[in-house]
Amino acid sequence: MTREKIKSAKRLVIKIGTSSLILPNGQINLKNIDELAFVLSSLQHEDYEVILVTSGAIGVGLNVLGQSKRPTDIAQQQALASIGQVELMSLYNQIFSRYQQKVSQLLLTRDVVDFPESRQNATNAINALLSRHIIPIINENDAVSVAEMAHQTKFGDNDKLGALVSVLTDADLLIMLSDIDGLYSKNPNIFDDAELIARVMTITDALMKVAGGAGSKFGTGGMTSKLSAAKIIFDADKQMVLTNGARISEIREILAGKEKGTYFAK
Ligand SMILES: Nc1ncnc2c1ncn2[C@@H]1O[C@H](COP(=O)(O)OP(=O)(O)O)[C@@H](O)[C@H]1O
Numbered sequence: 087m088t089r090e091k092i093k094s095a096k097r098l099v100i101k102i103g104t105s106s107l108i109l110p111n112g113q114i115n116l117k118n119i120d121e122l123a124f125v126l127s128s129l130q131h132e133d134y135e136v137i138l139v140t141s142g143a144i145g146v147g148l149n150v151l152g153q154s155k156r157p158t159d160i161a162q163q164q165a166l167a168s169i170g171q172v173e174l175m176s177l178y179n180q181i182f183s184r185y186q187q188k189v190s191q192l193l194l195t196r197d198v199v200d201f202p203e204s205r206q207n208a209t210n211a212i213n214a215l216l217s218r219h220i221i222p223i224i225n226e227n228d229a230v231s232v233a234e235m236a237h238q239t240k241f242g243d244n245d246k247l248g249a250l251v252s253v254l255t256d257a258d259l260l261i262m263l264s265d266i267d268g269l270y271s272k273n274p275n276i277f278d279d280a281e282l283i284a285r286v287m288t289i290t291d292a293l294m295k296v297a298g299g300a301g302s303k304f305g306t307g308g309m310t311s312k313l314s315a316a317k318i319i320f321d322a323d324k325q326m327v328l329t330n331g332a333r334i335s336e337i338r339e340i341l342a343g344k345e346k347g348t349y350f351a352k
């Protein structure tokens with residue numbers, strides 16, 4: 087059950103989900119964002135290379151407009167993402183600068199990652215930012231990405247984006263922050279006797295069956311999309327820890343190899 091390989095990780099991708107950024111009442115979770123900025127900035131100052139993959143554009147957009155329900159209409163969702171992304175980055179910029187950390191924004195679409203030249207270009211840009219000790223903050227370009235039959239520029243969800251960014255940047259570790267302590271043996275929303283799984287070595291069909299949908303009204307993919315992301319990580323021979331975004335300071339313990347959350351590695 088050893089997590090020895092985590093201890094030498096230097097290049098980190100941290101993915102934070104909407105459920106960790108927005109409170110159930112629709113307000114911004116300032117406590118989590120502040121803790122995230124503090125922990126990631128201090129890690130960066132200690133010479134870790136840190137990349138943040140963030141969700142929350144639509145959730146923050148709803149907050150800006152004082153709405154509570156995600157619209158079903160695609161154009162309305164894209165408008166909300168466009169509004170929320172600015173506010174989200176403005177918040178990150180303010181809070182990270184309190185910890186003397188510069189940040190930047192990259193909004194990706196799937197075609198960028200699919201085509202070798204644009205993929206390399208994106209990797210080069212991220213490497214250039216990291217070499218300047220800047221934390222790149224990455225989201226999907228929700229305002230323009232589409233999922234049409236012959237034209238697919240959507241990633242689907244940010245768990246997948248987090249895994250793809252980890253592969254793209256050859257990161258040593260992906261830490262996925264959700265609103266739950268890790269993967270449970272059953273959907274904990276339904277079963278009281280669900281138990282936390284400490285280590286996953288492969289994604290089986292049986293495991294896919296224990297994963298349910300999103301637990302909060304703001305989350306999108308639920309555990310199914312986290313396991314699909316883990317599959318990308320396994321296929322690329324990489325490692326991932328799924329843990330609770332309510333206890334961001336535990337990232338330190340995870341990096342020290344302590345048993346927190348669910349560890350996905352061969
Ligand atoms: N087997 C399972 N183990 C853990 N969580 C599960 C499981 N099945 C379903 N879930 C649900 O998945 C949710 C996490 O996904 P999601 O709401 O999309 O979060 P995020 O916004 O962090 O991406 C959990 O809060 C939980 O309700």
Ligand SMILES: N[C@@H](CCC(=O)OP(=O)(O)O)C(=O)O
Binds near residue numbers: 102226306308
């Ligand atoms: N790109 C979208 C988030 C999509 C998504 O997968 O959200 P989540 O399940 O909260 O990680 C946004 O910024 O609202």
